[in-house]
Amino acid sequence: MKKKALLLMMSLVLMFVLAACGSTSNSNNNVNSGASTESAAPAEGSANAAAETEGNASTAAGTTEATAPAxxxxxxxxxxxxxxxxxxxxxxxxxxxxxxxxxxxxxxxxxxxxxxxxxxxxxxxxxxxxxxxxxxxxxxxxxxxxxxxxxxxxxxxxxxxxxxxxxxxxxxxxxxxxxxxxxxxxxxxxxxxxxxxTAEVEAELAALEASIQSVNAAATASGKKGLIVLTTGGKMSAFGKGSRFGFIHDVLGVPASDESIEVGTHGMSVTSEFIAEKNPDYLFVVDRDAVVEKEGAKAGKDVIENALVKNTNAFKNGKIAYLDPNYWYLSGGGLESTAQMIQAVEAVVK
Structure with missing residues (x-):
């Protein structure tokens, strides 16, 4: 009887020990699972970081693309x-x-x-x-x-x-x-x-247009007529509307002394007799030889101011304008040259 009781007690102790071992094992398993979860979390975080980096790279690429030259x-x-x-x-x-x-x-x-x-x-x-x-x-x-x-x-x-x-x-x-x-x-x-x-160009153009309107109004109101002549090699060529110097007539509004001057790259060949006959109130002279070396060059003033031309209204009233060929012949169509061209004509008609 005592022997049976002892066996029963030993069985109970053994069961208790086994139960305790199982509990420890489960506890260890839970700790290991927790470690795996923590280690997985950084991996997920790394993936997010990679995605964020990729996003940043895309943003950077987008910024570069936006600022790249169009x-x-x-x-x-x-x-x-x-x-x-x-x-x-x-x-x-x-x-x-x-x-x-x-x-x-x-x-x-x-x-x-x-x-x-x-x-x-x-x-x-x-x-x-x-x-x-x-x-x-x-x-x-x-x-x-x-x-x-x-x-x-x-x-x-x-x-x-x-x-x-x-x-x-x-x-x-x-x-x-x-x-x-x-x-x-x-x-x-x-x-x-x-x-x-674009903004700078618009500002410059606005200033030029204001000057053009002012000169045009003065030239139109005066009722006086002008003639444009280029001198080179001792000879003269006249330029009218639509010509390389037609800016004076077409834009600045100076009426032409002769409406029938032929339009051509080199103008229409004329003489002092022609100028005297047209009797311009304003005579605009471009001396090509002053900026282009040419055999037989003669100063524009020496070519123009002879006895016949001195009888014109332009000479008598001090209205012969020797235009700067640097602007009129070499660099016409620039912002600075156009401004200077307007000023030169303004000085004559106002």
């Missing part, structure tokens, strides 16, 4: 050109455009250094700028090595357009004298778009 397509007289805005390497074969870029503070890489207008020489003949050839003969080898982002040209370099276009986007910015202001504004708009200078 692409603009420009249609011009000779064709079409597509380029990035704010180009760094700029080549210019038009002194009117060079004038405008200089006024707007746009950097230029290369240009023809010969025959530069006097007011631009000091800046652009330095070693800081590459010589791109001449206005009529670009240095294609030099340009190819420079790898420009854009090239601006006008009439003097127009024959090289196709070849220049193979090197870089090439844009024609010459002024159409038959519709001067329309063409002038269009060129300014193009430059404003390309260099993100």
């Amino acid at each position: 692409e603009v397509t420009i249609k011009h007289q000779l064709g079409e050109a597509t380029l990035k805005t704010n180009p760094e390497k700029v080549v210019v074969f038009d002194f009117g455009t060079l004038d405008t870029l200089n006024k707007l503070g746009v950097n230029v890489t290369a240009l023809p250094k010969d025959s530069l207008p006097s007011y631009l020489k000091e800046t652009y003949t330095t070693d800081a700028y590459e010589n791109a050839g001449t206005l009529f003969e670009p240095d294609f080898e030099k340009l190819a090595s420079l790898k420009p982002d854009v090239i601006f040209i006008s009439g003097r370099a127009s024959e090289a357009y196709e070849e220049l276009s193979k090197i870089a986007p090439t844009i024609y910015t010459g002024v159409d004298t038959a519709k001067y202001m329309e063409s002038f504004k269009q060129n300014l708009s193009v430059i404003g778009q390309i260099f993100n200078k």
